[in-house]
Amino acid sequence: MSQRLDVLRAAMTLDDQLDDIKRAQIWSQLEPQLAAPVPAPRRWPLALAAVAVAAAAAVLGLRPGPRSTRTLTAPADTTLATSLGPHARAELVGPASLELLAPPGDATSVRLRSGTLVAEFTGGPGRSLRIETRDAVVEIVGTLFAVDVRDGATCVSVAHGKVRVTTRTTVLAVAGGESWCSTRPEVGPIEPATHDRLDRFAAVLTARAGSPAAPPPTPAAPPPTPAAPPPTPAAPPPMPAAAPAPALAALPSNDLPATAEAPSIAPATPIVPATPIVAVTPTAPPAPITAPVPATPTAQPAPVTPAAPAAPAVVVAPATPETLYEAAEAALARRDGAGADRIFARLLAEFPQSALVDQALFERARIAYERHAWSDAQRDLDQLAAIARTPLAEPGAYLSCRIAIEARDGAAERCLTDYRKAYPKSPHDLDVLGVLIDLAYQGGDCAHARGRIDELERSYPRSALARAWAARCPEGR
């Protein structure tokens, strides 16, 4: 009977730990529901009436319109990082409003009502990205580009590749390094500020891909020819130059939500949306770019700010330890350990006095542990151990021992022994003792492990582990 209960205990405690990734995933699904109204009690007559109305509508041929729209709104000084279908990563620079005209897929169609959309679209058979504005339709087959809608005008800038722009009167192609605005007929060079934005977006994508082989750097804008007409007074004002390398998104984005309208974010309070569909970054305030913009069109083009180095992942400004931690958790929920790690690193760098430092260190150690980067994990754990009176000292010490076990550096036994001395009432004590027995057994035989097995039987006589070892190493062996 007792043996059966041991089996029962073992079966029901199997895999009963909720790791941080699962925890964050559950939260990311739960959080949007918290804001939803409590469902009303069932009302069958109303439900039946609704069914009847739906049936009547079906019979009469009443169908919803062919297009359902979902709107993504970026307030001023805010950048939303998102994706437009499976093949396009984008940033929406506020103030901006973007409608998704159909569920994103290989063929994705959006309408940019205002603001700037910077995107990279990876082309392929059957893939297309179509951006409608008030006065143009921009069709992309594969490129890094920006579309800007401002003061009633549309500008399209292409870093590399080519896009087709259709207006009411003409169809034209805009190639890499070129820009076109609806207020002037000719294609010209890209505005330095737009160029800078494209460069930085490319850098973000490169960082996100974790590979230097990601999209090539944007070619420098060709020098404007003397024949190029000066901007007309009616031309849209150039976009403000962004400060170099603000905290830009380095998180993988998900598709826009499939059913709900993306939340509109209040300009005064840029927040991370409840669902992890987009990452929000404050747009840097207008600032001069690194070199002065030439005053005349005949002058040499301004050297463009080089692509920013991989910036830490997106958070809300002004960033606080809490917002950074939340952003890191959201990254963990997306299984983006690298993104979470960057955010934790930023938290540690910018808020070394925060109460969340110990948690950030522990999480970084766990992330490093999971990717088998033992020395990185141990470095964080050493820092964690130096923090006085943190409740994470015990799990940190345990993780440290697990690293020693995994790394097979020979220090595991000493680490585990020290751990048991430091935390004699640890909830992991039985596990640790089990590992110590296992190590001793692997190093020899039952005789080597006898002392520990005896201790196990004394300390945890009713445990399944004690029975297992008693069976494997009975007295006298």
Add this chain to the structure above:
Amino acid sequence: MIAALATLVAFHGGARRPDDDARDEQLLARHRDGDPEAFGRIYRAHAAAVYRRLTRVLGPVPEREDLTQDVFLALYRALPQFRGEAKLTTLVHRIALNKAFEHLRRQSRRRTLSADDVDLDDVLGPTTSPEERVRARESLATVLACLARIKPKKRIALLLRVVDGLSFDEIGDLVDATPEAVAKRVQHGQRELDALMARAEDELCRRRS
């Protein structure tokens, strides 16, 4: 072999600390005051324990994550009426057990968890021999199949007693029953399980021979 599986738990233990109740009270007060972050912290503080509780009553079923979500959604909706009559932990675990109970009742009409639903590879490690894997899977299959045949109320009481080692009073507090009723459920559940497992083991022996 399976007896040793339980020892391979991860490093988030989850024993409550003395100051956890004080922290819960602070978080509840912040939540009542409209602090939007307070509930997230309550979630972070209790999610692992809820998940563990669900596992120990339901077994390693894939629905545990959804149920954990349901528990906290129900908690969020219950908090406006919660006046601190019990500890927050007690409330959370009552809700968790209610959800587990509902799940078991639904499950009894559908297929039950089998050992094939459990990814033993994650737990056993690469060095476990094929024979040990087979034995572990058989033991697990037997336990899960037998448990599935016990009525939810008895099953919950039995597992809270046997796996979590709770007293009849503690179990009664969680499942809203008197200690006497709990004792009876545990006793009956244990008897049934024992009989079922004995029969299943005989069956297994016959098959092997």
